[in-house]
Amino acid sequence: MGALQFPCTIFTTRKVMDDDNADDMRYGDLTEAELKSRYRLDYISDRVDPWNLTLRSSLDRPQSLYCCNLRGQGRTISRQQCAEMLFDEFRSLSRMFSLSGPYRHLIEKMIAHMQNNSGKPFRAMALDKALENHIVSDKSENSTRLLLKKHFIKGIDWQNKKYSLIREDLRKSIIRGRLPKFDRFQDNYNGMGIAVHDISAAHIILKSLHIENDHYRAILHYKVQDHFGLDSADILKKTFSQFQFFRIWFVLQRSNQFGFKPFMTNMETTIEIIGNRNEK
Template sequence: MHNSLYLSMNLPCTLFETVSRFDDNSADDMRYGDMGQHDLLALGLNDISAKVDPWRFIRYDFPHPSYVDGMFGVSTPGRKISHDECVDILFNEMKELSHEFSFWGEYKSLIGELIDHFRYGNGSAFYSQKLNSAFHMRMSKLSLRSPLLIIKDCIQREFAKTHTKMYIPALLHQIEIMLLRSRLYKFNNPQDRANGLGISVHDISAQKIILLNLQKYSLGWSATVHFEAQDHFGLDVSDIKNELYREFRFFRIWFFLQHHRDFAFKPFLTNFNSVERIDNYL
């Protein structure tokens, strides 16, 4: 049998998939409109915005310091507004506050796009070429225990053992085992705290690695690998109980807009992917 035909009979092959499922709309951070005022106040969310009181629809005449209502019970003066005006103010404030986490680099505008999708997307999935590009750039750095480096090393070792014919089932099984020890790609490096990727995605919820193609030549080999990833743009109770996150108005506004039953903006799935080519020649 011709070697290229033999290889293609075993491909494409899923080499790795996270325990966390793709399209998991039942996840806690995908819930919305499930809380009333009592529930939110019980989580300590009495201070949501510096510009508006979303409980009473009052726009403050002056920026609202965080300690005023919470500590002294003194009401900040303001004027009555409509529900729609309150929504406008909260989303604009959320965008302004996002600059704390996204103020340099080519991906700094990404969080603004996600916030707009949160408001207008009605829970539909989000796709972005910027995220695809960022994902590709992240995996192009072949760091220790990176999945792409593990796949490349496994194929190269098999090729070095026999230049005539690769035993593909054994090779695929070996890659699957080695990938269990890999360090999956995430957007949680120190620079991601400022370039917009950390606040936009951070810890990727689900990932899948698929070997699409493997070609063997007399002097080397080449392979094509597809990386699929998905994250949830949504917060759950454990997020807002986190001592770090709850200190930022950005997250308090986000949680309020998502979970308050009178606002109930829908979280959504963020999808991105990258197709990588690896090879080695003598």
Template structure:
């Protein structure tokens, strides 16, 4: 069996990378009246009325709040957002990532985000999936039964079998407490490639690379769902991102994992 000595992309999701036209990548695009009437986001904060932050406001649970600047209002809402994030991220090595992401959202003006912890978490997620329809299981099984010598035929075959696979996602129970469920949860775009594949007799060594991207932002469908619209955390996030008052920019999170597979080819 002949191997390959250069990168061969074997799978790419239909959702493309760097899609800034996606709804969850929009910011400052919704008027206050629409947010209040259609999205039921009149009062989202315990501390400040986002619609009249330039005026004193009498909140039922607090004393009268003095007028603040736009910058101060944004800072107050981010502070409340961070303080509530621990409800979704309180256990394990990744619990602080969500704070880093909101810090990035506040300061980076929409630039991409990468972090070593996200790469580590992604690699562990891929390796933890043992089901026969997981991507890594399918890749390993396919290599062990591989009989193609031409890269193009190999690519077409992998694309076909991987289209039936279950892509890695942070939907396990532990992801809802360790920070990855709120940090990423779903993954928008995935590319899988074979970086190298060598054979020595029937024994093979394959270097597989996963490249992934998610959108750190909320779309309109998200906030209209009861499970999001009823939680203060998501209400504040949506207001910070989508109202013209604040227009805080969402961004792409990029992460990757490289995994070496070994085994024997049966053909």
């Protein structure tokens, strides 16, 4: 194998970028009957009944999300009005997952992006910053940054000032680690857990590797993508179905009466790794 050519993609996930065929990217594909029978989504909102297009009163609320002992119907509304009220409740409920921190505003922006219904990818500087902070602050043994740092020291031919191994060796070192996911304790309340949480696909690109004397400097670019959408497996889990936040989300996305489009959430950051041959 020849020398690395820069920029060099050293890692890609099995899941591809921009996968519009993923289950969580479906929208408007389920009927009312399916949503009620398979997913037990009879009661969705404390404000409106999306199945009858009526407003709710406090007397309408069932004792359990899994029963529907409603006491009459309120004023009839249009489907557009119903969707607007569901999105308002969706936004309001999101605040329990984004209590404090610099990323708490992201989820409401992403909900607004879904309501605009363009289906276009979502980008935000705060997302890129969150990704950078996660990578740089991760001091665990599974950190991809630290694993690469160790690997560069081992793989550099210090006498000839060049990288002596091949791209596959870099890929293997990353596989042993853990990609940056927003499932840490702090992500439960800082907004990132609800805005992103897991990731669908990732690319790691080595943009350059400079070796001088006993030191090296590597520039790495992380490109990460998530899907702002729910699949069937999500809503069938009690972790999700117990919260009206996710019940509203699933109905707005998957009901053939609404069908608001999910979208890709894109994050990118470039980081620097500096080290020397004497590090352990």
